[in-house]
Every structure is written in structure tokens, then in C-alpha cells.
Amino acid sequence: MGKALMIQGTSSGAGKSLLTLALCRIFTDMGYDVVPFKSQNMSLNSAPSIEGGEISRAQYLQALACRKKPSINFNPILLKPEGNMRSQIVFMGKPIGSVSAREYMLSKKEELFKKAMQVLDELLEKHDIVVIEGAGSPVEINLKDYDIANMRVAKHANAKVILVTDIDRGGSFASIVGTMELLSKEERELVIGFVFNKFRGDVSLLKPGFDYLEKRYGKKVLGVIPYMEHKLPEEDSLVEFPKVKGDLHIQIIKLPHISNFTDFEPLHWANGVDYVTKAEEIEGDLIIIPGSKNTVEDLLWMRENGIEDAILEAHKDGAFVVGICGGFQMLGEKIIDNIESKRGKVRGIGLLKAKTVFAETKRTNHLKAEIMWEPMRGLNVDGYEIRMGRSVAKKPFSIIRKINGVKAFEPEGAVGKGVFGTYLHGIFHNFEFTEQFLNMLRLKKDLEPITVQKWSIEEEIERFAKIVERNLDISYILDSLGL
Incomplete structure (x- = not known):
């Protein structure tokens, strides 16, 4: 024993x-x-x-x-x-x-x-x-x-x-x-x-x-x-949302039902991030809509509080917009949810040509994917998915090549002009991806490129x-x- x-x-x-x-x-x-x-x-x-x-x-x-x-x-x-x-x-x-x-x-x-x-x-x-x-x-x-x-x-x-x-x-x-x-x-x-x-x-x-x-x-x-x-992440019950403005102003929407915010730790260390809850705060070079425990309710919260309009306005003025998991679903044209919120058909933000339908079963898998988004096309990344939504898009962000180690071929995510969405939790823990992505944004702002410090959980x-x-x-x- x-x-x-x-x-x-x-x-x-x-x-x-x-x-x-x-x-x-x-x-x-x-x-x-x-x-x-x-x-x-x-x-x-x-x-x-x-x-x-x-x-x-x-x-x-x-x-x-x-x-x-x-x-x-x-x-x-x-x-x-x-x-x-x-x-x-x-x-x-x-x-x-x-x-x-x-x-x-x-x-x-x-x-x-x-x-x-x-x-x-x-x-x-x-x-x-x-x-x-x-x-x-x-x-x-x-x-x-x-x-x-x-x-x-x-x-x-x-x-x-x-x-x-x-x-x-x-x-x-x-x-x-x-x-x-x-x-x-x-x-x-x-x-x-x-x-x-x-x-x-x-x-x-x-x-x-x-x-x-x-x-x-x-x-x-x-x-x-x-x-x-x-x-290493601290205890799960602790939720600390920093407000740090780096050379790049990276803003993350602090949704009422935010989930898997550990996705953004590499951005904290590489640049600094600013969590925001009000429309008047939105002015970043990069605006991220994170995962959500209740996608539709958080989308409606952003809509009611003017945050959706502020994101659209910032995007029109040149801000890059990213959605992870639930954030990706919100950025699409339509969500049909009879499972989580039971709200049925709901209009999305519309920055991505994608549609999402919620299913009864949750997908929880380790993934290996190949980026299809043109600036980093062919780059291989690791991540994981935890989602009930099933999305289809005209232009995928990546192709899933392995699911839990088993060969696969499955498009995921979506891309548009100055915007992408993905189901890949942990995408920013792929340091080559993060370095290239941040330097792409820094170049646009006439900032010197940076080297993102690489480390591993094991180390x-x-x-x-x-x-x-x-x-x-x-x-x-x-x-x-x-x-």
C-alpha cells in the first residue's frame, strides 16, 4: 500500500x-x-x-x-x-x-x-x-x-x-x-x-x-x-489580471466567464499585457478575445457594454484582433448554441467568415498543427483543445496533423485581414510563432524586433x-x- x-x-x-x-x-x-x-x-x-x-x-x-x-x-x-x-x-x-x-x-x-x-x-x-x-x-x-x-x-x-x-x-x-x-x-x-x-x-x-x-x-x-x-502557473483559484503596457499595447478582454487565461503567460513575459473590461479602454495594437466558459453570454456582454463596437472601430484603425477558442467563435458570423447558453442562433462579431454550432460532446485533445495563415505558413505548432463548438470557415488558420498522437487532417480556426481565430489553446507557448507574430506587429509600428526567451515547462x-x-x-x- x-x-x-x-x-x-x-x-x-x-x-x-x-x-x-x-x-x-x-x-x-x-x-x-x-x-x-x-x-x-x-x-x-x-x-x-x-x-x-x-x-x-x-x-x-x-x-x-x-x-x-x-x-x-x-x-x-x-x-x-x-x-x-x-x-x-x-x-x-x-x-x-x-x-x-x-x-x-x-x-x-x-x-x-x-x-x-x-x-x-x-x-x-x-x-x-x-x-x-x-x-x-x-x-x-x-x-x-x-x-x-x-x-x-x-x-x-x-x-x-x-x-x-x-x-x-x-x-x-x-x-x-x-x-x-x-x-x-x-x-x-x-x-x-x-x-x-x-x-x-x-x-x-x-x-x-x-x-x-x-x-x-x-x-x-x-x-x-x-x-x-x-x-509556472500559481494556484488555480488565484486569478491575477495585470495591466502592463509594453512597446506593443496588447489588450486582453477580461470576459465575465474568462477561461484558460494561462494561454497568455508568454505575452506577459515577452511584452506585458493589459486586461480590459470597458469600451473606452480599448486602444491596443493587439486585441485578444480569450476563451470563455459561456461564449454566447460573454459575446452579448461585450455587445451590451459597447466593447464589440470598440473592437470593430480599433480594428478599422489598424489594431490586430485575435480570438482563442470561445473568442474565435465570437469573431465569426454566427453561433448556434442550444447547449451552453441555449440562446439558439446568435449573430457574431463578423470579423471572420466562420460559423459555429455547439455540440453535446466536448472535444478535449492534444493537437499538433501546421499553420496555414500566410505570414507563418508551414510552421508546426503544438496546443490543445477544450471545446463544445464545431466551426467551419472559408480560410482556416491551421491544419491539425495529429490528435493525441494519431495522424489527422482537419482544418481549424479562421483568418481574415488583420485578424485570426484558433481553437489552439497554448498557441503562444510556441515561442517561434510568438516571436514571429510579435515582430510582425512591431515592424508595423516601426519598433526593433525582439527575441522571445525560449523555455520549457520541464525546465x-x-x-x-x-x-x-x-x-x-x-x-x-x-x-x-x-x-
Whole structure:
């Protein structure tokens, strides 16, 4: 039977996702058979699993850290917020309905939790270590009785628990003490120690606090992780939308139901981006409409708020416009949606000669494609799709050459004058494409070309894990697990 190690936090954003990822890589490189697990994740950033289902991007990356193919077993319950206190429930990779928070609490949660624990039991039987990520804080008084992602999971798996706190925010010692005091005696016994994350400064200055924690709770501080720059996404529950104007003014429409906004991370690093919500803000050299959890509702929101007209006006004045997934669908001439919004036929923005019909089944696949858009024709790119829409266009953006490694020939996306749309999530993580695209726009603005720094998720995982390993008492953790 495998061992369970659980990472819980004093709050959202404490660093659970990345500490879990780092430990997955550390233990894997030590020769253990390791997998990640999170019973329930609420996230708008998702990715395809090896089975073709949908999981949180956090567990997707943790699987890569384990050198495993991402599986639906690593994230059985995924909640995708839809607004108005409702979420789509994705269970074992497949959507099973849309419910209000109250409906989920009272009718769905217990049933799904039992099934998720069966999945966890199977993982523990098959692997040496399961590194489990908690959610938010384990001691929110109004939520604790309904919590199926923290101590209930730890007790079920008899997991050893590490409590992590973000010291960069301040109040970390109080957060640890408050969390420990609100845990039951049985729950406190599962905690093996504490980790202080994102520290800047002299660690010796923290010693009085460490002594206090050890004396009060009999638990040691397992490590202090330094603040470090990296290119790995933070916890899924955190949504930070920057407003940075680079040489190129890149604007992204912050839709009410925005999804998979991790698509644009390379643009943050290469230039800077500016998320906008008002028509009067729109003035960029590049305007991007991102993916959406509710395409038609977000299109109508843009229409009602004047953003659609502002985009059309900016495009007429020379701005380049891009749509990713739902954004691509909005840029077409027509959407027929009797599935997601149930609005039927809806007029699109009309910048692309494309039409979209929503289907009952969601496509979740890894893709390899060849760009057909003339400025970069023949360039090969990787990406993934998560969509219910099926679109046809006169001029495709690319030809899909492989779906989940199997040869294919399928046109996708659309191009027009000063505009393209694509279903390829992750298109900007193809650095050759991004460099050529940005330099095309820079040339138009008489700016010097740039070189986009190339990096890989694998390199970032390895670099981050090495720093964590140097600053964490790995031997003590393994001893606590009986390994």
C-alpha cells in the first residue's frame, strides 16, 4: 500500500500547487513511483488528460512533474465557475451538469466525494506515494463541515500533512497558529510540520517564531522556500489580471466567464499585457478575445457594454484582433448554441467568415498543427483543445496533423485581414510563432524586433524542484511517511 502525503495551506495562494509539484518531482527523481491527487478543484484553467477527459491545469502539471501522463484519476472533481453562483461539474473528466453552490452542497457533493475516495484508494494501491493537494484553508468555519478537499481526505488516506503559508503576504505565524487552533486534536496529529513560502531575507530572523511553533505544537518547521521568479502557473483559484503596457499595447478582454487565461503567460513575459473590461479602454495594437466558459453570454456582454463596437472601430484603425477558442467563435458570423447558453442562433462579431454550432460532446485533445495563415505558413505548432463548438470557415488558420498522437487532417480556426481565430489553446507557448507574430506587429509600428526567451515547462519544473529540495527537510518527510 502506498503512502499519502498531503499539502494543505493557511489560505488560498499559500503555495500548495507548486509545493505539491516540487515534491512530486523530488520523490520521482529519488526512484519512487509518485502520482498527484486533488479530490476537488475549482478552476477555469483546464487541460486534456490521457483518457481524453478534462482536468485542472495544476494536476496536469503535477503529473508532468511525476513524469506521468496526466490522468482524470488525479483530479476526479473539477468545478468550472459559470457565474451567478453556479458551476459546471466535471467528474472523471466529463461534464455531468451545472448546479448552484447550494444544490452542489446538498445533493451532489457527498456522492462525488465517495467516488473520489475510491479513486484515491486505487492510486494508493498502485503507487508508492500519492502527493495530495488541499484547497484553500482547511479550517474555514462556515465551510469545514462541507469540505471534501482537506482534512476529510487526509483522514481517509491517513495522510501526513504539511501546512504551508505565504510569508510574503505577512501574518504567516498568526495564520499557522490560527489554523492549528481551529483543527481538531485528531486533525492536528496528522500535521507533521510547517513550510514558510516566498521568503525574502535572513532566515535566522524567523527562529523565535520557529521555536514558538515547535514548543506549542511539537511540530517542526520543515523548510523556508525563498521567493523566486519562475514561469509556472500559481494556484488555480488565484486569478491575477495585470495591466502592463509594453512597446506593443496588447489588450486582453477580461470576459465575465474568462477561461484558460494561462494561454497568455508568454505575452506577459515577452511584452506585458493589459486586461480590459470597458469600451473606452480599448486602444491596443493587439486585441485578444480569450476563451470563455459561456461564449454566447460573454459575446452579448461585450455587445451590451459597447466593447464589440470598440473592437470593430480599433480594428478599422489598424489594431490586430485575435480570438482563442470561445473568442474565435465570437469573431465569426454566427453561433448556434442550444447547449451552453441555449440562446439558439446568435449573430457574431463578423470579423471572420466562420460559423459555429455547439455540440453535446466536448472535444478535449492534444493537437499538433501546421499553420496555414500566410505570414507563418508551414510552421508546426503544438496546443490543445477544450471545446463544445464545431466551426467551419472559408480560410482556416491551421491544419491539425495529429490528435493525441494519431495522424489527422482537419482544418481549424479562421483568418481574415488583420485578424485570426484558433481553437489552439497554448498557441503562444510556441515561442517561434510568438516571436514571429510579435515582430510582425512591431515592424508595423516601426519598433526593433525582439527575441522571445525560449523555455520549457520541464525546465521550469526541474529548476523549481531543485530550489525546494535544497530548502526542505526531505529526509524528515520521508521518515514521517515510513520510507
